[in-house]
Amino acid sequence: MQPMDPHGEQLRRLQALTDSDLARLDVDELLEAVLERVRDLLHVDTGAVLLLEPSGAFLVARAALGLEEETRQGVRIPFGRGFAGRVAQERKAVTIAEVDHGNVLNPILREKGIRSLLGVPLCIGEDVIGVVHVGTLEPRIFTAEDAELLQLAADRIALATRARMTHAELTAASVLQRSLLPGLLPEIPGLELAARYVPGGGGDVGGDWYDVFDLPSGRLCVVVGDVVGRGLNASVAMSRLRSAMRAYALVSDDPSEMLRRLDEQTRHFEPDVMATVLCAVVEPTLDVARVSSAGHPPPIRAVPGHPGELVEMPADPPIGLTRSRRRHTTMVDLPAGGGLVLYTDGLVERRHESLDTGLQRLMSAVVPGPAELVCSTVMGRMIGNHQAVDDVALLVVMRSAAAVTGGSLTLVEPAEPRSLRVIRHAVRTYVEALGATPAETADLVLAVGEACANAVEHAYGPGGGTVEVQLERDGPRLTVTVTDTGSWRDPRGTNRGRGTTLMYALMDDIRVDRGLGGTQVVLTTTLGRREDTA
Template sequence: MTVPSTTDEDRLRRIEFVTDSALAHLDVKDLLDELLDRVRSLLGVDTAAVLLFDASATHLVATAARGIEEEVRQGVRIPLGQGFAGRIAAERRPVIIEQVDHSNVLNPILREKAIRSLLGVPLVIEGTVLGVLHVGTLTPRRFTEADTHLLQLVADRVALVTRTHQSDVDRAAAEALQHSLMPGTLPQIAGLELTARYVPGQAGGLGGDWYDVFTLPSGRVGVVMGDVVGRGFQAAVVMGRLRSALRAFAREEDDPAEVLERLDGNVQHFEDNVMATVLYAVFEPSLDQVMLTVAGHLPPVLAVPGDAGRLLQLPVDLPVGVSVGPPRRTTVIDLPPGSLLFLYTDGLVERRGRSLDEGLDRLCGAVRAVDIETTCTTVMSRMVGAEPVADDVAVLVAHRAEASEAAPLYLVLPAVLRSLAEVRSALRRWLASVGATPDDVTDILVAVGEACSNVVEHAYGPGGGNLMLHAERGEDQVTVTVWDNGRWRSARGENRGRGTTLMQQCSDAVDVTAGPHGTTVRMQRHLSGETR
């Protein structure tokens, strides 16, 4: 190969100077535009363009162009192996076309612009092809070895800058996406204390670890711990899709195993080369039992008052995304009052130079059925300490309160129809946690439902307002108060205004106080088995 001339070396130094300093503050698009302007000047060409691979690495997408800006504006996509750019990427070598025609160029824009000659080189870094850089002239030109050498040197620097900027953008986007998908505030659930931790790993990029807690229309509570295989922005995107799909299936299926079965089918149909481990648990409204199913994930740790934590012995099914496997299984465990369930991802227990069993034993020794924040602090101190973790760590702790510790229920919701379902679900859970019988629950839900419906229908005008509810358990009764800050409006339609009668039939005492600043309904119900 011909050794570059002193002039070429001078040109290269000019490019390096501009790339390394003056353009360092620009984003990828502006930086590429500036570089292409300089490439056109240095090589004396009329057009220059950069095409980068899309996420699937099957198509090149026009990302920056000078002299042929239409490529970018029209979203030109070139399949790998086809056309001029596709051939360069597939063969991973420079390609020269001295006379452009329909047989050697796929993109019609190149012909419409009357480009006569083309030179293109691959953008390669660490053995990976990122895309293609090509230049063209409107008059016939015989590109030389020196031209090719210089353009390849420029391409190497473009590839490095592009990878660096893409990594920064991907990292920032992945962090923003992952943080947006993590529950900012865990739901408040009567009788159940919840807390979580998330620590990004130092291995580079973000992983697909996630946790989730949500309430279900039945009054049950769903808890998820998952880990998408892979790292970076794509793993975070997949994590988001899995999280949304699982939530949707959880609303339709009570059995956790069936939920993951449907999630698995969804992944295999719509996702390519995606695999994830998932643990899905469903707490009964009473919190007495938990149903769990495990898809390749590490089992949780259960601690009961007075004892050290123990690893639950659960059947472990195949991860989500594996094409063939037996039916998934659900295991039901008892959750006595005061018990604590500890869920986590493998980054917490896996360390180089230490067996997994040793890590799990250390974790069990650190988990106790005490205050959740104390538990988290103890575990993170013993398992992580001051050393950076290589892999992401996600932790979720659920602690069932002692039977006598059930706190009052307090809700503030928009006075709209959709809030009625949330009130019903939350109240059902709370009633189960304070020992109400099924008959108690049914009657109280009817009475409270009527009071809440009245708020939605009569308390506010078009401006809207809030529905407030407070429920507490006395020695032998439950008292529920529903109130608003609006002005009463008459019932609309026929056969309306019978809510008070239903409330009286389902309660032992009903007191309604209405005034210019709102209406308060206070209902009392003695629990079954107590003196009525």
């Protein structure tokens, strides 16, 4: 019978543990379980695992056995200093036969009465990701076999930890990225919005994003951006840039000024972050957008009856790259039935293919139509059945086509001040499609706005309600009916009630019907009357 090999048996026990028993544990559970087994195998009193921070400057206690204060107090050891810092720097096993103030930086080790220490690095290839060390309360000379066993444990800890942390970071990055993308795009009368986000096939989530939000001025802000880098760090940086853009949009609705402020913030607070961003602000009239680019690919302009065209505009430096003396804004006309297509470079960039080729293919894919159809067509032509190599963010903004020649329009909105903007947009789009002149359009929008404002202000109490607007055309004659279900309150104060006077001045006729079920204001006007009498 061959003699027993105690050391080989220890290695086999450790290998069996790390291969099977720990397969279902997360990072912290894995580290604690391995430390327990290492303690039993090496007959030590304490053990600890410290992982290197992303900055590479500090080792942070992640798991401890007999030294629980290390993790509870968030112990941080500078790289290259103290016992653990020395192990990480030298990338080899280090032993201390007798602990003292000169060779151990962490006071917890001394307070616990640790007399001897053995530490080895956690390495993945050439990268050090941390340190594992064990200690005894009695003086001990650790042998080469002890160091070999601990290094074996460390190698398996490193592989398992990196795999679990990578998976956790990917999950966190994906959840963060998708949580920050708009769940529901705003409903803007006269506009159609559609968007897509597809992660790349490399496994890591990137920093691509899109955002759409309305501003207090009545304008609409649309943003597409791409943070350089991959993984959780890129997603976190993306979330901060997205939030900053929303904040700066409340300060200025000039897209170049928003990007200037974003660039200044990034260079000051996050000098390691770089991103490309495209920002467009659509005017309340919907016929013009102001666009500014920070190193981002220009949008594609969709024009009815024509192929998509690349918007010619200056490409200012990316965010975080260098100080830009001036950022530019380009005015882009948005015809009825047309719009803008914003995207990140993952949509057009291909290996072994020039960027111009990708842009040409994208322009040919942009055909004006409903926003969802445009989105689907672009993704079908540009991505098809292939896995995107890089992340893709796509945002389509399309104006409704001016094709109304008759029929009616009915709106039902909450009786709240924010609804007035929605109603005014819808009325403007409807009457413009009927061929109303700019003066007729302005009169109608103002008169209907006053009637709806009265309903919002006077018809309901704290419980709220709705306001309904119906527009009907009979030849040149247009009738607008504004209905609420609240109770009418007479104007209060000497300067109130002027909205009704204004409506009488703007319309051919006004009728106000008040009843127990609410109030109905009927406005009528004749389109083209001014030209006929000129």
